[in-house]
Every structure is written in structure tokens, then in C-alpha cells.
Amino acid sequence: xxxxxxxxxxxxxxxxxxxxxxxxxxxxxxxxxxxxxxxxxx
Numbered sequence: 001x002x003x004x005x006x007x008x009x010x011x012x013x014x015x016x017x018x019x020x021x022x023x024x025x026x027x028x029x030x031x032x033x034x035x036x037x038x039x040x041x042x
Contacts, residue, residue, distance in 0.1 A: 011017050011027055018025040018038070025038055 009017065011024060016029050017027055018030070020042060026034075028034075030038060
């Protein structure tokens with residue numbers, strides 16, 4: 001992500017943001033279990 005993209009991101013947490021197909025999923029660094037739960041919802 002570039003500086004400009006970070007400044008224009010749809011979230012305030014630009015250091016960690018998980019998006020899938022342009023859809024915001026989480027701003028947290030997921031644990032392995034949480035990441036698996038996120039994958040199972042896709």
C-alpha cells in the first residue's frame with residue numbers, strides 16, 4: 001500500500017487491514033484459528 005492509498009483507505013488502521021475482493025474483513029492481526037474462521041466464511 002502506498003502512502004496515498006493508506007491516507008485514503010476506508011479504515012483508520014492502515015498498518016493492518018484484511019480485505020477480500022475489496023470487502024473489509026478485520027483490522028486485527030488474526031490468530032491462526034481466527035484466520036481460519038474468516039476463510040470459512042468466504
